Amino acid sequence: MIRSAAALLLISVWLLRSGSPFFCFVESNSQPTMNFLQKICCLAAPVVLLSACSTDEPHFNYPEPEPTDRIWHPMLFFNYWEGEQLKTAISSTLLTQWTRFKAVADDKVRRNPPAYKDDEGEQLWQRDVGNTISTLAVAGYLTGDTDYFEAAERWALAACDYPTWGMDGTSDGSEYGLPYGHQLLGLAMLYDYGQNFLDEATLTTLRQTMISRVERQYAAYKEYEKAYIQNHTWINTCGMLAAALVLRNDTPKAQEWIDYTQEILDKTSRLLSPDGASQEGPGYWQYGMEFLMMAFDLSHDVGNDFYKNSTWWENTAAYGRFMTLPADHCTTESSLVDWADSPRYSWYGPEHLYRRLAGLNHHALTQYAADQARRYDVSSSWLNLIWYDDSVSSVLLPTTPTFRHFENMGLVASRTDWSGDESLLVFRSGAPLGRFAEQQPEGSYVSGDMGHIHPDANHFIIYANGEYILRNNGYVKRVTKYHNTLLVNGLGQWGEVRTWFTPWPLTPSRDAKIVEAVSEAGVDRITGDASACYLDDAGVERFVRKLIWIKEQNVVIVCDDVELAASGRIELRFFPEHALSAVSGAAVAGATTARNSIRMENLTPAVSAMSLGEEFIEERSSSAGEKRPMVTISAEAASLHQVTAFSWAALPAVAPVVTYDAASATVTVDGRTYAL
Structure with missing residues (x-):
């Protein structure tokens, strides 16, 4: 025509x-x-x-420009024009991500929100309520399907009716807590995306609820001592910011709330560990990172780019990759090294986290990590639709480093390769918050930043052939005795005085440190000095541990040098994943598991004794727990120079035997000799 x-x-x-x-x-x-x-x-x-x-021709009624003093919906994470592009992309370039996400959204449509439970504590069950609202709001906006919005409305009105969003509070009765971050984000997204789908009564309820709950949280946070590098702050700040942004048309207080979140995020952005590592462990790294990146992205809307303030963003994807199990063995139930307060499975993602970091840094290896994560990440977050940048390729190069020293945090992670079936070793010996924290002005950090740190200097784990050889005990009470490290007269390191890492403020002279971290010719050498970390009554004057990982032989040699102020009980603890039994005499123990032949040998039996037993591991918040296998090497002495060997082999092979020559300070494995 x-x-x-x-x-x-x-x-x-x-x-x-x-x-x-x-x-x-x-x-x-x-x-x-x-x-x-x-x-x-x-x-x-x-x-x-x-x-x-x-x-x-097709005719589209584009919206008229709004007055500059009013916001234009949608505006959270994408604007109107970007939203139209997303609607097209979900049937083309984002079809794979959309198909997986839609299955998650469809499942949530069929569910009903939980009734309010008047329980004490954080009421963490409400986090799923907020997450569900976000998911349904995105699905509804991108499809125009009212079923999604009707379900989102059902969940949102339930959330609005809950009298509390967590029982954490301040002295004046103001509330805060993790559910606030999730609920405010969910309601804000529904309010933003549902302007043309929800009736005025529902929009009014959402608006009034957000205003009243942000006021509560704002009052609490003005009084609360904020921990700028801890997940709680990031999550709650993100929710507050999202709500304040969409309420700019509705309350003059919104700008005050926005300004407050920007102050918090600016401080956070400058206090992150430069090496990209997290003191809270990989589980909380996932959880906090999701909300921190959302908050940083939302801050672009008010003209702030916080990503540029720290090298954290250039390095943190490597932290995630190195703290992930070999790809062939990652499942929904097991994918992480459960360091610090971390589970063995992924809490959030991690596919979408790697997508954002890949796009942010234009990094092909991080995009590859996202592709690998997709195989076991069943959550399929809506953020995969927002954060996937298809202009970034997905590549794992043969030259990809297998050894990483996170120098600020005092963490070394190493693996034999990136084949998917590799062996993995992780070692920690560093300042609780990292050395960078000690260089900042007094008051930059608070004890709340320590909430998920364990007193675990010179602790390490080994993973091979799809299972742990030596384990971490995970999200349990924070005491030294639950780690693969030293006790003296039953006493451990600073920080185990109570559940929260203490004492505070920290004293740099008490820090552990890594004094050697090299990988050459297939042999890793890692040395940690934890001499200053122990409680005064333990009388520890020296505790230096050196690991020598001979990768081609599947052997780790542990050299421990301990000196005390006076004679006492020196006890080196090791927690194998599977119980070991005596093999020959009192110096050798081993196990045959479903995957491995494992051997542990005391190479200096003249100065120490090895014993096999169990330790009752208490849960974090109760006296409940379980017994787990433990091996101790001990001596009653003022000093101990101990050498211990761990070796393994995939079945049906047998773990190699290690011999030690004290005079030459060497070990021999299968006819090859290595210097210690």
């Missing part, structure tokens, strides 16, 4: 200009009549053309 109209216009002009016989019925001397016809053609032709364009 456009072409026809254009042709009609051209023909009309030609006829008028050429004096065509079409106008023969007009007398040649009737110039006024001809002028009249020319005017009619000039006026009518454009009308015909525009009419043709509008009847035959």
